Amino acid sequence: MIYLDHAATTKTAPEVVEAMLPYFTECYGNAGSIYKLGNESRMAVIRAKETIAGTLGAEANEIYFTSGGTESDNWALKAVYEACRDKGRHIITSKIEHHAVLHTCEYLEKQGAEVTYLDVDGDGLVDVEQLKRAIRPDTILISIMYANNEIGTIQPIKEIGEIAAAHGILFHTDAVQAYGQLPIDVAACHIDLLSTSGHKFNGPKGVGFLYISKKAKIRSFMHGGQQERGRRAGTENVPGIVGLEAAVRRVYCSVEEAECVCNLEEEKNAERERILRDYLISQIEEKIPEAMLNGHRTKRLPGNVNFSFPGVEGESVLIMLDMQGICASSGSACTSGSIDPSHVLLAIGRSPEEARSAIRLTLGAENTKEEMDIVVGELARIVGKIRESRL
Numbered sequence: 001m002i003y004l005d006h007a008a009t010t011k012t013a014p015e016v017v018e019a020m021l022p023y024f025t026e027c028y029g030n031a032g033s034i035y036k037l038g039n040e041s042r043m044a045v046i047r048a049k050e051t052i053a054g055t056l057g058a059e060a061n062e063i064y065f066t067s068g069g070t071e072s073d074n075w076a077l078k079a080v081y082e083a084c085r086d087k088g089r090h091i092i093t094s095k096i097e098h099h100a101v102l103h104t105c106e107y108l109e110k111q112g113a114e115v116t117y118l119d120v121d122g123d124g125l126v127d128v129e130q131l132k133r134a135i136r137p138d139t140i141l142i143s144i145m146y147a148n149n150e151i152g153t154i155q156p157i158k159e160i161g162e163i164a165a166a167h168g169i170l171f172h173t174d175a176v177q178a179y180g181q182l183p184i185d186v187a188a189c190h191i192d193l194l195s196t197s198g199h200k201f202n203g204p205k206g207v208g209f210l211y212i213s214k215k216a217k218i219r220s221f222m223h224g225g226q227q228e229r230g231r232r233a234g235t236e237n238v239p240g241i242v243g244l245e246a247a248v249r250r251v252y253c254s255v256e257e258a259e260c261v262c263n264l265e266e267e268k269n270a271e272r273e274r275i276l277r278d279y280l281i282s283q284i285e286e287k288i289p290e291a292m293l294n295g296h297r298t299k300r301l302p303g304n305v306n307f308s309f310p311g312v313e314g315e316s317v318l319i320m321l322d323m324q325g326i327c328a329s330s331g332s333a334c335t336s337g338s339i340d341p342s343h344v345l346l347a348i349g350r351s352p353e354e355a356r357s358a359i360r361l362t363l364g365a366e367n368t369k370e371e372m373d374i375v376v377g378e379l380a381r382i383v384g385k386i387r388e389s390r391l
C-alpha cells in the first residue's frame with residue numbers, strides 16, 4: 001500500500017501510542033481528583049500544556065484541549081461572536097476555509113452575524129488589500145486559515161495578523177494543516193486564537209487544542225465542571241492529551257531539551273518532504289499532458305500536491321488508484337462522496353469540470369521516491385486510459 005492522504009489523517013506514531021498506554025492502564029485517575037492517582041493525570045495535562053505553549057511562544061494557561069480541529073474552530077468563532085456582540089456582528093473570513101469554519105459562519109449568519117467571504121487569487125492567496133477594505137467599525141473577528149487542506153497554499157499570516165492588530169480586531173487562524181508542519185509564532189503573527197488537531201501530525205484522533213490568547217476574553221464552550229479554567233468542561237481526555245504532547249514533541253522538541261523550539265530533525269524532514277513534493281509535481285507535469293497544478297508552487301505545505309486532469313473524473317481515478325493499493329483523495333475527506341465540486345478549487349478559478357477532475361496527494365515522512373515513481377506511472381496510465389475511452 002502507498003499512503004498519500006496525510007492531509008486527511010496520519011498514522012499514530014509508535015512513540016505516541018507508547019506514551020498514551022500507561023494513562024489507560026495504571027494512571028487512570030481523574031485529573032480533577034485530590035489523591036495521588038489523580039495528581040499524576042493532572043501533572044500530565046499541565047506538562048502537555050507547557051510543552052505545547054513552548055512551541056508557539058505562548059503561555060501554558062493559553063492552551064485549551066478540545067476534541068480536535070472542528071471543535072476548536074466552532075469554539076473560536078461562536079465564542080468570539082457571543083463575547084463581542086456589543087461591539088459588532090461582522091466577521092471576515094475567506095472562501096477557501098475548511099467547512100468547520102464555513103459552516104460555523106453560515107450558522108452564525110442565521111444568528112444575525114454578517115460575514116464577508118474574501119476571494120483568493122489563482123494560487124489560493126488572500127488579497128490583503130481586499131482584506132483591509134473589508135474591515136468595518138463593527139468587525140469583531142478575522143478568521144483566515146494558516147494553510148489550506150486541499151491545495152496547500154500558505155497564507156501571509158503575519159501580514160493579516162498585523163492588520164487585525166492595527167484595527168483592534170481578534171484574529172483566529174485554523175492551523176490544523178500547519179501546526180506540526182511549520183514553525184508558528186503566535187506573538188510575531190498577532191494570532192489571538194489558533195486551532196489544531198492531533199491526528200494531522202501523527203497524534204491520536206479526537207484530540208487537539210485551541211490557543212486562546214490572554215487578551216481574548218471569550219466565554220466557555222462546554223458548560224459543566226471547572227476543567228480547563230471553567231471554559232471547556234468535561235473530564236480531560238488524559239491519554240489523548242498525553243498522546244498529543246508526544247506527537248508535538250516528535251515534531252518540535254529535541255529529545256534532551258525541555259525547551260521546545262523547532263527541531264532540526266524536523267526541519268530536515270520537512271525539507272526532504274519538500275524535495276519529494278517538487279519531484280512528484282515535476283514528474284506529473286512531465287508525464288501527464290494538460291496537468292494543472294492547483295495551489296501556489298512555493299508558498300505551499302511541504303507535503304501537498306494537487307492537480308486537475310481535465311477530461312477525467314477525479315472519483316474514477318481514485319477508485320482505480322485504490323485498486324493498485326494507492327490511497328489518495330479528491331479534495332477534503334469531509335466532502336468526498338458529495339457531488340459538489342470543491343469550493344476551494346472553484347474559488348481559485350477552476351471550472352466545475354476542472355474541479356471535479358482534481359486529485360490530491362499528500363505526503364508523509366515515510367513516503368519514498370520509489371513510491372512517487374510508481375504513483376506517477378499508475379496515474380499516467382489511468383488518466384490516459386480514461387481519456388482514451390472518452391474519445
Ligand SMILES: *Cc1c(COP(=O)(O)O)cnc(C)c1O
Pocket residue numbers: 007008067068069070071073098100145147148149174175176177196197198200206208
Ligand atoms: C482536518 C481539518 C479540520 C478538522 O479537524 P478534525 O480534528 O478532524 O475535526 C479543520 N480544518 C482543517 C484545515 C483541517 O485540515
